[in-house]
Amino acid sequence: MQINYEHIHPDFQHLMSLSKEERTYSLDQDFMIYYPKAKEVIQVMSNFMNKPKKNRMQNLLLIGDPNMGKTTIAKKFYAMNPNKKMETLDGTTTLKPVIYVNIQGSSEKEFYTSILDQFWAPYRVSHSTLKLKQQAIHLLKICQVKTIIFDELHNLLRGTPTKQCTILDQIKNLSNELMIPMIGVGTKAAATLLYNDPQLVSRFDIIKLNKWDLNQEFRGLLQSFEKRLPLKKPSFLASKEKAVLLYELCQGNLGYLHQVLIACAEYAIEKDIEEITQEIIETIMDKKLAQITNPKDYATS
Structure with missing residues (x-):
């Protein structure tokens, strides 16, 4: 029985037939979100x-x-x-x-x-x-x-x-x-x-x-990112709770958001959770998994 991954963009649905290791590897490939x-x-x-x-x-x-x-x-x-x-x-x-x-x-x-x-x-x-x-x-x-x-x-x-x-x-x-x-x-x-x-x-x-503001455009950006992440379940990143958490992490910096979402997706695949939950975001927020420089450190440079 073929599973329908409607939450993933058609261009990336082929990744869902790959192993966990291959899907994790694909997260590091260059891609651009067309916002x-x-x-x-x-x-x-x-x-x-x-x-x-x-x-x-x-x-x-x-x-x-x-x-x-x-x-x-x-x-x-x-x-x-x-x-x-x-x-x-x-x-x-x-x-x-x-x-x-x-x-x-x-x-x-x-x-x-x-x-x-x-x-x-x-x-x-x-x-x-x-x-x-x-x-x-x-x-x-x-x-x-x-x-x-x-x-x-x-x-x-x-x-x-x-x-x-x-x-x-x-x-x-x-x-x-x-x-x-x-x-x-x-x-x-x-x-x-x-x-x-x-x-x-x-x-x-x-x-x-400019840096992103916490608004509808930012939530649209999260939706676009989610369509690229090879996770078996939808994560609903644009929901209010998750959007606020992710914004607190990235402070409106696009590259930092990218790094955070990749870290979250890697964890979700590794632990067979297959979606980015609020708990995963909070774990990354505590820097227990991803050692990423806070954008506040260089925002004024």
Whole structure:
């Protein structure tokens, strides 16, 4: 007799035929909850990318507290715009609508090698910054890149003010030369970088991912999470009692909520409970099972 798991999204119902160990393992796989704000941000990114070229392109900066899902959204947008092959007179060219660059620091040379790495392009670290820049711009044009995502933009703050300005100037100059929008992603500190240059402030629209409030939207988020968890019984996470407990644990931080729910689901599977009960949430709340840093510790950082 086939059991109907209506409380689980159809895309994940196949997990219910797996063993306990396999279902627990699946909890650690990357997945994204498509909540309204995430959909809105992805649509804005798409709108920016598809704007007609002009001399002064408007750019976008996505900011929020740590662990709020900024990178997840950026990587989802990147995945939604895969590479394409195009036949030309000279052979086959790979078109790359979006490239994703992780900012590690404030080195200008490292900035351009990070871009070149996205093309798997050979280069010599000993080459001058100018040569690396020219190679990067050539590939960006050949592959018809429509936008560049610069994640962890706040890492520029590790460098001196002069180095910070240099990288920001390079981003601005790339946007001007290629006539494409740039998408920056980072913590609130990334926004402070822009305010040091009035020209940059006017070139960036800012979207902020705020912490969740304990409201109907948060309960809708819990319902979406529950549809992804491979538990045999419905947990009714959006019920008032459970929603309040979970909110007290995560303090409106999306990433922390994710960690808590995974810990709860792992416990429910291991103990053959197969649902997230109020008692399980309270156990996690007492930190007897999950050693997770309280978001209050970094909320003000």
